Amino acid sequence: MTAANLLLIVMVGGLTAYALLAGADFGGGVWDLLARGRDAADQRRLISASLGPVWEANHVWLIFVLVALFSGFSAAFGVIGSTLALPLLAALVGIVLRGSAYVYRAYGGGAAGPDHLWGHVFAVASTITPFALGVTGAALATGDLSEGDPARPFTNPFGLVCGLFAVTVTAFLAAVYLCRDAAASPATEHLVPGLRRRALGGALAAGTLAAVLLPLLWSHAPVVAHRFGEGSVPFAVASAAGGIAALVLLWRRRFTAARLAAGLAVAGVLWGGAAAQYPDLVVGRATVASSAAPEPNLVALLIAIAAGMAVIVPSTVLLFRLFARPDHSTD
Amino acid sequence: MTAGAVVLASGSTNLARGQTAFSLAFHICFAVFGVGLPWLLLYTEGRWIRTGDPVWLALTRKWSRAFAVLFAVGAVSGTVLSFEFGLLWPAFMARYGGVLGLSFTLEGFAFFAEAIFLGMYLYGWRRLSPRAHWLTLWPIAIAGTLSTLFIITANAWMNVPGHVREVGGKVVSAEPLAPFLSPAAPVQVVHMLLAALMCTGGVVAGIYAVGLLRGRRDDYHHRGLRVGLTVVLACAPLQLVSGDLAARVVGARQPLKLAAMEGLFRTRSSAPLSIGGFYDEASGTVRYGIELPKLLSLLEGFHTDHRITGLDAAPPADRPNALLVHSAFTVMVGLGTALIALAALVAIVMFRRRRRGQRPLLPTGRLWLWAAVATGPASMLAMLAGWEVTEGGRQPWIVYGRMRVADAVTAGGPGIGWTFAGTVTLYLGLATALVLILRRMATGGPDPDARDGRRSPEAPVPASVGPGGAR
Secondary structure (H helix, E strand, O other), X not given: OOHXXXXXHHHHHHHHHHHHHHHHHHHHHHHHHHOOOOOHHHHHHHHHXXXXXXXXXXXXXXXXXXXXXXXXXXXXXXXXXXXXXHHHHHHHHHHHHHHHHHHHHHHHOOEOEOHHHHHHHHHHHHHHHHHHHHHHHHHHHHOOOOOOOOOHHHXXXXXXXXXXXXXXXXXXXXXXXXXXHHHOOOOOHHHHHHHHXXXXXXXXXXXXXXXXXXXXXXXXXXXXXXXXXXXXXXXXXXXXXXXXXXXXXHHOOOHHHHHHHHHHHHHHHHHHHHHHHOOEEEOOOEEHHHHOOOHHHHHHHHXXXXXXXXXXXXXXXXXXXXXXXXXXXXX | OOXXXXXXXXXXXXXXXXXXXXXXXXXXXXXXXXXXXXXXXXXXXXXXXXXXXXXXXXXXXXXXXXXXXXXXXXXXXXXXXXXXXXXXXXXXXXXXXHHHHHHHHHHHHHHHHHHHHHHHHHHOOOOOOHHHHHHXXXXXXXXXXXXXXXXXXXXXXXXXXXXXXXXXXXXXXXXXXXXXXXXXXXXXXXHHHHHHXXXXXXXHHHHHHHHXXXXXXXHHHHXXXXXXXXXXXXXXXXXXXXXXXXXXXXXXXXXXXXXXXXXXXXXXXXXXXXXXXXXXXXXXXXXXXXXXXXXHHXXXXXXXXXXXXXXXXXXXXXXXXHHHHHHHHHHHHHHHHHHHHHHHHHHHHHHHHHHOOOOOOOOOOHHHHHHHHHXXXXXXXXXXXXXXXXXXXXXXXXXXXXXXXXXXXXXXXXXXXXXXXXHHHHHHHHHHHHHHHHHHHHHOOOXXXXXXXXXXXXXXXXXXXXXXXXX
């Protein structure tokens, strides 16, 4: 195993963490946007409370992956920067607005405009980011890029469906996670049926979109599709199994287990895609070999990452354990 | 290249520079609080735990709420920066991303730790014992300080690069620790950390001084002023020492930057120190400034015969903009000097009041309070001016002596203008909203729930979320 490959595996791990943790935070924003009816206010409250302590830490996984990319595979980052500017800028606008709107609503007390206004900004921004990141990811697989035409990634059908798929997946994850949060406290138990319906619907929608994506992958990203057929089938099977298990577990109201199954379903898609992408980073433009930094730098990077993870992983576990249970003293 | 293409290229370079400068300046105005505030909170919350005095708790609660908002905006604007390096300077990142990798990776982890423990701190008031809650501040404070250290090493390497071998424009080998080995790193790190503490202390002092000026002459405002003012005024003289060390590294490693800072055109010994004034490019002199003969040579080389490189040592295309750099340097040094003078005056007055047995020691007359109000904007402005000196003085290089800014920029021309305009609009909108929110927080006095003594306070549950709301 070369240092470059090891770094790639670590990056896919970081991306998985980002998708499963921050993805659900964005998905919460999607449900905030779609909240209707008399429970809407309660739903928004639950979503906001579930984000509070963790969203910033979850967000850092993206920075981790990004920094690993430009440190380890600088040339690929150069290509991405000069061809994918538009979707990345869209994702950034979403990230900036989502984060700011969240704290402005939470701490502003109406000083800078009504809270519901910031709530809408939060919700819309939360939807933009996964869409834009989905389009970006798809463009890496299709290689349908051009320095002179920044809007190109948004014209690719596979890219657009990927963006939609990313939004659906984050919404699905969020609904599954929220089911357990809501069920854990009598104050929010009445939200469970609605969230469960949303989680089931999200699972079906994500499954349908995945079925649409497969033929599109073959027609728009033949290089990756070929490798997908050769090596990614086990991941796809794991993902499908996770999705079906999540459906069954949601149906039987086993919400904790459903979280794990949903996580497996999403992780399977990512891993399958990553395996099929290898050894390209940007199809047709940058490969692992062409863009890897010198070996000693990669080794130093890996050592730094190992040392950093030794601090971060236990701290993250501590954070999630601390806020795993709802706060009963508020009842 | 046709003339039109040259104009377009230089236009897009300037836009990319403007965009980078603007987003960096925006980010750092928030980042300084991420570095400084946790140390202040460690003090105030520590005092609360030891004394049970509700005023300390009230200060802690207020600052932690402000911290939550400032940190979030700092975090998202920092994310923009890490993307921007690739979006605006793809050639720079493609060539040197690997060299700077360790700095950015470690900075990422420090930021990670800060975000994780901040989550515990902000939302853990009721889930943690007061002592455990206070302890979560330590990793926040340490990580915030370390993230400054790591990111500044990257900038230091861009200013004084070394420990890499390049063949034909490609890095063939780089020592992983290269950014940490840059001679500029230690002085720049110390200078920025002190600046972050000064900005935090100054703004805190300023807010409470405004409260006192409005007649809220209570314990809460007095103590808030005292903590903030102590930090900014204690750091000011130290900043002079660290700035002096930094200038000596600049003189040795980036002589043209020093020449631009001082507005020195002709290479010479017995070089004078120019204070204030404007650098006039046509005549190569500083106009309307005060010139202290031989002092620059003395400061840099401890000898009046010490030879100082002037701007004339390089062809015009390789010189930084001396008008800009000298003016920024003047602003930074002028404000720094004023803060040191204020520190000295306050120290003298406090010493005299103590001998006379007067309390409080800190003078709180109207003039003194106005001076305290000014320490906040003065520190922030000096910090921004200092960055203009560092970055403007490096021009026309993005990596000093190795890569020009013009060679690092992205090829896409017309889109950059729109991006820049969008960034400015978005950031100004967010900043306006933030100022309104912070003003509300500042004028609200202590939070009502923070007044009832030793009891662990309620979690700072967001107003629209929590039961009953915070307000």
